[in-house]
Amino acid sequence: MSTWAVLAAAGSGERLGSDRPKAFARLGELPLLAESLRRLEDSDWIDSIVVVAPADWEEPAILLAEELGAGKVAGVVTGGATRAASVRAGVAEVPADAVVILVHDAARPVLPEEVVERVLAPLAEGWDGVVPALPVADTVKRVRGDEVVETLAREELVAAQTPQAFLADVLRRAVEGGEASDCAALVERAGGRVKVVEGDRRLLKVTTGADLELVQSWL
Numbered sequence: 340m341s342t343w344a345v346l347a348a349a350g351s352g353e354r355l356g357s358d359r360p361k362a363f364a365r366l367g368e369l370p371l372l373a374e375s376l377r378r379l380e381d382s383d384w385i386d387s388i389v390v391v392a393p394a395d396w397e398e399p400a401i402l403l404a405e406e407l408g409a410g411k412v413a414g415v416v417t418g419g420a421t422r423a424a425s426v427r428a429g430v431a432e433v434p435a436d437a438v439v440i441l442v443h444d445a446a447r448p449v450l451p452e453e454v455v456e457r458v459l460a461p462l463a464e465g466w467d468g469v470v471p472a473l474p475v476a477d478t479v480k481r482v483r484g485d486e487v488v489e490t491l492a493r494e495e496l497v498a499a500q501t502p503q504a505f506l507a508d509v510l511r512r513a514v515e516g517g518e519a520s521d522c523a524a525l526v527e528r529a530g531g532r533v534k535v536v537e538g539d540r541r542l543l544k545v546t547t548g549a550d551l552e553l554v555q556s557w558l
């Protein structure tokens with residue numbers, strides 16, 4: 340049973356205020372992308388990796404993989420205008436005999452091995468997909484302009500993170516289904532059953548310079 344990872348690193352990261360794409364912003368000595376790439380390389384659960392790089396950053400991504408000795412990297416592909424388009428490009432590079440695809444955001448550099456294990460296990464129990472998530476601390480409201488339309492029941496809400504794991508065939512079909520801010524939404528839309536497992540605070544998505552400093556302090 341082969342498990343492939345698609346590492347989505349093609350975002351622009353404008354809110355970081357850097358002169359380069361977010362995945363290539365500095366985290367210590369190396370680009371942000373290096374941390375999650377190294378962790379996927381070192382994971383006992385991952386066989387091969389596809390990196391989805393921003394246009395014109397494919398070569399630096401290949402050189403980084405070489406520098407890290409990341410021999411599991413089977414391909415570097417060019418991302419699209421949206422996350423869903425980027426994931427679609429990455430999934431298209433995964434060979435037909437892959438059984439499981441794990442999709443991870445390079446913007447979440449601290450990827451604990453136990454979360455990888457936690458999202459993969461339920462796929463053997465009949466689930467189509469698995470997402471790590473955390474409870475929501477704030478009360479979440481649906482708004483239109485500045486008017487509250489609805490207040491959602493907090494005990495039913497979680498905040499979804501990555502890595503998200505899927506049966507490969509299910510994800511292949513789901514990524515043809517248009518746009519969404521995560522892969523699980525595409526699988527849900529296609530009628531797939533998605534399980535929620537416990538996420539991890541260290542899987543913070545780096546958005547601002549302050550996030551970058553926080554993640555740096557954990558490493």
Ligand code: C5P
Nearest residue numbers: 347348349350420421422425444445446
């Ligand atoms: O934009 P967002 O914060 O949702 O990005 C989450 C992840 O998706 C990041 O790792 C980013 O590099 C990736 N992404 C991508 N292609 C895009 C937009 C985002 O690979 N067009």
